[in-house]
Amino acid sequence: MVMTQSPATLSVSPGERVTLSCRASESVDTNLAWYQQRPGQAPRLLISGASARAAGIPARFSGSGSGTEFTLTISSLQSEDFAIYYCQQYNTGPLEITFGQGTRLEIK
């Protein structure tokens, strides 16, 4: 199972709306999670089940998709949102879980 994220890097300005993409090489139903990783920190769960925000995650983060195509949207970028975002499929868990290679959000 291969997870492909695009783009690899995205340069955006605070306040902008941004959409990150994740594609699975085969269907994962909605067993898809998104994580945020800031420099020097552990990944943090943002979204599970493709669209359910984790506890404490702001409403500006939203996820959608099913099957092989997924998106993470941040409606209005805040300074703390500039980080790396990973998608992860767990449809084949616990036999195998797979992460995408990440999308880096940079300040324009």
Added chain:
Amino acid sequence: DVQLVESGGGLVPPGGSLRLSCAASGFTFYQSWMTWVRQTPGKGLEWVATIKNDGTEKTYAESVKGRFIISRDNDKNLVHLQMYNLRGEDTAVYFCARDRTTSFDIIVVPGALDIWGQGTTVSVSS
């Protein structure tokens, strides 16, 4: 507070062994599946191993199968990763995470990783 704290990382020569530990607190550990994930600059995040809440089922990535062993002590709220025959490509930051996978009889419902530790660094080099 809900917390996972890894320990045991360090510098080890190729072929050597190391045992990582992860101490859990603030949640019902014995009900939780646990997973180890590692991160290298070149390969991003890579799943390593998962253990069922009661320790009866363990799964491993192909890259570590036969060399790593995941285990847990539910009395002490600990999960371990014993690593043998270490290679340069095992150099990484190792995270433990609570896995929201659940099981009912033979039915397994996979889940995401909702709590992560801060990581411990393993360096394999002569």
